[in-house]
Amino acid sequence: MKARFQSIYDIAALCAKKGLTQAILCPGSRCAPLTLAFARHPEITCRTITDERSAGFIALGIAQQLASPTILVCTSGTAAYNFAPAVAEAYFGKRPLIIFTADRPTEWVGQQDGQTIYQADLFGKHVKASYQLPQTYEHDDDLWAINRIVNEAINLARQEPQGPVHINVPFREPLYPAKDETFEYSPSVRVMDDLRTSFELSDEQKAFIKQSLPAYENILLVAGQLDADLKLHEALMKLLSVRNVPVVGDITSNLHVINKLVGHADLFLGQCPEGVLKTLKPDLLITFGNSTISKNLKLFLRKYSPVAHWHIQPAGPVADTFKSITTIFQSSPASFFEFLSAVPPAENFQRQKQDNYDQLWEIEERRVVHTLNKYFSSEQLSELDLVNHLIKNVPSDSNLHLANSMSVRYANFIGLNSNHRSVHVYSNRGTSGIDGCTSTCIGHSLTNNATNILITGDLALFYDRNAFWHNYPTPNVRILLLNNHGGLIFKLIDGPGTTPEADEYFITRQQLNAKNLCAEFGIEYLKADSVRKIKNLMKDFFEMDGKPKLMELESDVALNTTTFENLKQKIRKSYEF
């Protein structure tokens, strides 16, 4: 007998034909036809995760790692809602997810039939599109619609800017195949290919650059969050070999292969005198990538607005973070900089001015690096000290995952350099949540052989502890837990730290340490408690012996606050001589 859900089973065949290889299936019954479709397909690797919030972030990590859409499946009801944090992160972080939520037939919504909520358009504006599949398969048009919608959804998720798409799938019982039903995939599932553009600069854009560029003396490049991109790195290095242009980037920009990267702008822009800031003002600001971490950079660029601001982005709505965009280049950054490096620089006074401007940024960068190098000679083990030790010991071919919020900032203060060229940095900066940082790292670890190092605070770690609640080994995971028993960030940022409510309502003190969590989930537990032991600890920590490991530093808020304040003070002092 022909399968009742043939068109649903063929969704898996279509996904495989379109090159999708990874699915996360969350348990439930309403989704049974989808679960069977994916679980039985030989070309799709399926994993099951019970907590849909974790599942969503694990899928996100897989999508990031493989640069390909991940399939997510869940049952009806609140299960679907629990995907929401990961969906929002994927939307703003521009990562492709194909989300299938099983549903009751529409006439049963609101009829107390259990596990039923309003699922159509559940994720609102946080998906690129939301589709509803037909709930009957009698007419040929139903089958055509199912195939067309899934084709369209996958194409859309992959188009720039990439992002999540939602397909709600109502199912009428019986949900499981009858004994005499055949289960096979149709051999001729239709694929609608989507041949993509390469986002090369057009002739018109090139003409604009050639004509406009000579008008500017102080040109500044600012990179937001980016994936490591060899073509972009080559284009930028070529540009820097013919023009002296400062390139400012965060650790999440993955531009550490570039020797003269200005990676510590967050530290010096917040501490240097106003007079120095004035000299750093750009005439032409060129930005690319997603969000920047540095608040000080945002404040600086909003105050010292450039004359012109060119933003390079292949497609999609553009965020005017610095309130100064004048021209948008729909192009890949690599193509833009490749062309820019071929535009001959002026050979005169103007060139001299650009060289001087470049040097000003270089001096500030060197000043901070010099201060930092001297700063870490002490005996204490604050969170910043430990992050410094860890980064100095990061093995090659690692993924460095940075949780929100102080973890990503600490790592950004320290930075990576060209010795870390094979280290890739990831962070959930689309929405900067603390709810899925660990799960996202786990998603990566399931699909790579690299060492996956997560630096995280205690609230972020305990919030997302279900990241470990599954049956898949993760021997390549290393977690550095900075446990200050609360949210230190609220002590360090201006505002909450000085209110009488700080401890209870902002820092939110909590007593847990990670020992029990490690015992529960089979993670080797290491304790960082003295500077003298650090060398051996790091060796043990990074040794690959078949187990995930977690190294915990328990430290108090006061020590970390003082360390941070001292560093800022040292940087301020460096301007006095």
Ligand SMILES: Cc1ncc(C[n+]2csc(CCOP(=O)(O)OP(=O)(O)O)c2C)c(N)n1
């Ligand atoms: C889901 C979510 N809830 C709340 C916040 C607000 N928030 C930002 S940082 C932070 C505290 C994080 O504490 P912890 O993980 O211990 O890191 P630390 O600040 O100590 O570095 C909170 C609650 C958030 N970003 N995401």
